[in-house]
Amino acid sequence: MVKNESEKQTEEKIFDAAMAVFEEKGFATARMQEIADRAGINKALLHYYFRSKDHLFDAVFEKRLGDMFSKIFGVFMSDKPFEEKIKAYYEEHISFFEKNPRLPNFIMSEIALNPQRLAKRFSKIDYAGLRDVVMEKNGKELAEYNIGKEDWPQLMITIISLTVFPFAAQEIIKVLLQRIGQETDFNQFMNYRKTFASDFVMNSLKNRKKI
Amino acid sequence: MVKNESEKQTEEKIFDAAMAVFEEKGFATARMQEIADRAGINKALLHYYFRSKDHLFDAVFEKRLGDMFSKIFGVFMSDKPFEEKIKAYYEEHISFFEKNPRLPNFIMSEIALNPQRLAKRFSKIDYAGLRDVVMEKNGKELAEYNIGKEDWPQLMITIISLTVFPFAAQEIIKVLLQRIGQETDFNQFMNYRKTFASDFVMNSLKNRKKI
């Protein structure tokens, strides 16, 4: 599917509209008509450029899966002390999701409904490589925290949980925050979370050290 | 919708089948035909008992929302020291989700796709009451950990994240565990997590204390 410059304009409009609609409605509820409308073109053109709803979805899904993981990998692959990485991660990850609030749910629920999509697209993500780089660059610090190779997956999932879950469950959290009558809204909650989460993780690791 | 005993048999079969199918496929992808097949009855009967796909879904959704939250509330409303609650929570919550692995995703994604469903059904969940009970029973301990009223939502979301997110993202985690070539499978991972998570939380709180 090589495209020349004149095609790009339309193809991009379609892609962007599809991204918005799929993320908002999910694959099954998304309508080709709505994507066409938002792109400002005709329904038939969608098929001209992307052949089918499935193909269009796959294109969007792959892109967004990449967005999701490269954000995480970027920080942890970098060349900082572990505590710096934690701080940078929460700062950047939460800021990123503030601009892409539906992304966590989109990825997780589409995978849950259709795990084959993951298998098709996930080969590029080099998770073992991430672990090796972090172990090489921060292994000594982590050893002081009593995090060995077999605790690494637990720690990573823990770190990620603290940002991804609140966005995935944001509609519930919004209701809860109202319900307890604090003036905090969701955005403030997530902003405060940048420091709360990184303190929480580092406090735990530093205490673990002394066991 | 009061029902006599003879109705109950069939109505329950339908409800159980619907629960399974909705959780597996999501509202939009679920088919009335498949629900009927699994219940071992005819499609028309679904409408006789539940009027429409929407009504049937609402019944299932309300039940499952209750299951989800009562599990959390049960532990934290109880009468134990906070550290005991944490341990009991991770033990019970993870065991529960091992039997209901699709529940977290089901709740979160259906709410994300259709937040009105939440508004309709969420009024029963007394979140402020939960906070007040915990504050009353464990307030002193939490004060020692430097958790005041405004940190309470952050702490609760943190605690819950650590169990709910891994189940919601389980298909991704399964791939990651394979990828790093550890012999751990997802079930073992979650079993180990019962103690990892409670240690992680308590280590953090106890260190926070000394700041």
Next chain:
DNA sequence: GTCTATAGAAGGATAGAC
């Protein structure tokens, strides 16, 4: 490349017999 018109299939819902 872009549009209009329409084919064709799927799926929720109901009518009506038993």
Next chain:
DNA sequence: GTCTATCCTTCTATAGAC
């Protein structure tokens, strides 16, 4: 209460003109 048959709408996908 339960079934068969069928209606009717919705939506993806394509044919064909410009």
